[in-house]
Amino acid sequence: MTSRSLQSKVLYIMNRRQTIPAHLRYTISDFNRQFPTDDACLEHLKEQRFSGGLVFCETCQGDRKLHRVKGRPVYACDECLTQFSPMAGTIFEHSSTSLRLWYYAMYLMASTRCGISAKQIQRETGVTYKTAWRMFRQIRSLLSETDMQLEGSAVEIDETYVGGKRKNKHGQRGMRGRDNDEKTPVFGMVERGGRVRVMAFVTPDVKAATLYPIIEEKVLPSSIVYSDEYSVYDRLATPANGYDHRRIKHAQKIYVMGDVHTQTIEGFWSLVKRGIGGVYHSVSRKYLQTYLNEYSFRYNRRDQGNLIFNAILKRVSERADLPLVSKDAGIPVVQ
Numbered sequence: 001m002t003s004r005s006l007q008s009k010v011l012y013i014m015n016r017r018q019t020i021p022a023h024l025r026y027t028i029s030d031f032n033r034q035f036p037t038d039d040a041c042l043e044h045l046k047e048q049r050f051s052g053g054l055v056f057c058e059t060c061q062g063d064r065k066l067h068r069v070k071g072r073p074v075y076a077c078d079e080c081l082t083q084f085s086p087m088a089g090t091i092f093e094h095s096s097t098s099l100r101l102w103y104y105a106m107y108l109m110a111s112t113r114c115g116i117s118a119k120q121i122q123r124e125t126g127v128t129y130k131t132a133w134r135m136f137r138q139i140r141s142l143l144s145e146t147d148m149q150l151e152g153s154a155v156e157i158d159e160t161y162v163g164g165k166r167k168n169k170h171g172q173r174g175m176r177g178r179d180n181d182e183k184t185p186v187f188g189m190v191e192r193g194g195r196v197r198v199m200a201f202v203t204p205d206v207k208a209a210t211l212y213p214i215i216e217e218k219v220l221p222s223s224i225v226y227s228d229e230y231s232v233y234d235r236l237a238t239p240a241n242g243y244d245h246r247r248i249k250h251a252q253k254i255y256v257m258g259d260v261h262t263q264t265i266e267g268f269w270s271l272v273k274r275g276i277g278g279v280y281h282s283v284s285r286k287y288l289q290t291y292l293n294e295y296s297f298r299y300n301r302r303d304q305g306n307l308i309f310n311a312i313l314k315r316v317s318e319r320a321d322l323p324l325v326s327k328d329a330g331i332p333v334v335q
């Protein structure tokens with residue numbers, strides 16, 4: 001790499017950290033303009049869930065338009081007045097927190113690189129810590145991408161430990177898979193040569209029997225797989241597994257040899273660890289996967305600025321349980 005291209009790369013990375021390009025920016029003023037009230041949020045949710053403002057009404061058997069029912073967060077079929085609740089089946093359904101606050105929490109989550117703490121939203125909005133924490137937990141629950149496949153021509157794989165007191169694995173050779181009880185093992189894969197997307201999983205351990213099925217499921221047989229020299233990866237290139245496997249010798253203090261490196265996944269680990277250490281302070285094993293989902297979700301959309309907010313809003317509808325008929329459905333409301 002020439003020094004000029006290296007310099008432009010460094011500048012690009014620095015700028016990316018500091019500013020979001022104008023067309024990918026969604027400011028707090030934009031948020032306040034688009035979502036001034038609970039009603040505006042409900043109307044948005046309705047549009048997301050009933051595309052084109054139409055819904056198939058089971059009661060009168062047809063595609064119907066909906067109108068808002070006064071004084072209640074529901075809509076009714078124009079023909080037979082059967083009620084439809086846009087919140088039914090969503091993370092908002094049984095919540096007493098205002099819809100606008102939910103939207104604001106999602107906006108905050110979309111607008112940070114390192115995560116947002118429940119404490120911060122507690123301070124800003126006055127909800128209790130418990131409420132704020134639960135909201136974030138619910139939002140995170142929407143962000144998993146377990147169906148995703150890695151399609152890049154190359155994939156970096158790496159395992160790490162999160163939480164606890166042990167220092168990072170370098171310099172702790174021979175300890176992997178053992179003596180790490182305080183820390184939670186995490187396995188990650190990131191594709192290169194394509195869209196550069198990451199997947200990360202909390203695993204019970206870092207043994208071959210645990211990691212290989214994950215690799216097999218997510219990584220194309222034609223991908224080149226890059227890892228460090230940890231012995232569990234020894235069998236990746238055997239005929240049974242059949243990957244084109246290249247390794248970097250971290251023990252010899254070699255970290256990059258041309259394309260052979262695991263810097264991308266290690267960059268992701270440091271983002272997660274900085275975030276969890278700095279913003280969340282600590283995360284229990286039980287919830288670590290949901291934090292990994294949050295970080296992966298943002299990482300995989302980092303070229304979308306904080307329009308990631310739209311992607312999170314979309315997930316609310318995509319992950320809602322069907323059918324959409326509310327508890328009161330079938331009871332016509334006379335207006």
Ligand SMILES: [Zn+2]
Pocket residue numbers: 057058059060061064077078079080081082
């Ligand atoms: Zn109807």
